[in-house]
Amino acid sequence: MTDTSSPAADQEQRARHTAARFREVYGTEPTGVWAAPGRVNLIGEHTDYNDGFVMPLALPHTTLAAAAPRTDGVLRVHSGDSGGDGQIAELRLDALRPASDGGWAGYPAGIAWALREAGLPVGGADLHYDSTVPVGAGLSSSAALEVVTALALDDLYGLGLTRQRLARLAQRAENAFVGVPCGIMDQTAAACCTEGHALFLDTRDLSQRQVPFDLAGEGLRLLVVDTRVKHELGDGAYAQRRAMCERGARALGVRALREVRYAHLPEALDRLAAQGDARGDGPGDTPGAGGPGVRAVVRHVVTENRRVEDVIARLDAGETRAIGPLLTAGHASLRDDFQVSCAELDLAVETACAAGALGARMTGGGFGGSAVVLAEEAGADTVAARVTEAFAAAGHTAPRIFPAVPSAGARRLV
Incomplete structure (x- = not known):
């Protein structure tokens, strides 16, 4: 069955609890409590680092940070979640170095580093x-952890950052400090999404459009199926796909694959084939065993950009149900061309569609993680039950299934 509990409903209570835990951990009062959300991407996967189009929406699930400034150049961070070890991590700002293996604490440390590298007057802080x-x-x-840290430090030190610049600095922290070559989508979603909307983002010029996405008003529900299969984007597979995309762009003589128009895709694929790149095994290329070739990743990126444009057109026309097949087509492209799906994600998508869902696809970087399912409200619980049953029959860990309600981006709570 669907988990219908609302993390947003108890936001005020959580803020009070987070402030109280800060007092217990540090023995002082926090200056405030901030929140930043997780996100699901409705459509537009692995397009953001190709200067393409994406369409995420913020979840009601949030990371909260209680924080107070320090005057000694020390950053102290503490987590009440399973991702932390229950200990305070203490770091000197003047000793922060990229690629230092700081575990989860490397993300907030990377934010402080990126802000200081940008010449912003950031001092120490205590954060819980x-x-x-x-x-x-x-x-x-x-991204939720990065953005909430950046927002807290922005307020504590009066930096006056726009949400767009805050997102760019958070991306730099993850790229240059943590070492994950992510695009700009996740941080922008956490910083800029608004309640009741999906965010149409052009990752080249960072122009944004808030697109109304009132599923409940249309008798629809968007489900998240968390397969509970953990992925690690820093393990090389994500970086390999990005390198393949960059190789394809170079071979086609364009700055980024965003410049390859859908109408010219057959010609582009023929050019790559003529250059001997059909399997991406040219000089200097090291695809993993069974991994995609350059032509396949190019085909995915170009068709995925077109699917984002098609989803926008249908939503603008009031044809929300018509986006379902586009979601499913996007999953097939991620599975077959980009090769970032897995057995559990494929099972979730196939079972949901067979149970009457309008469409479904994996969301996020892949190699595990979650799928999104668009279903009629009246049939959503049945779809969720069928997916859960299919996982049990296959011997998989039971998935966590909950509604994706378009929610607010990062904000100060207290």
């Missing part, structure tokens, strides 16, 4: 975190 964003589920728990 509490999160309801599932870790390893492809719902951007790392």
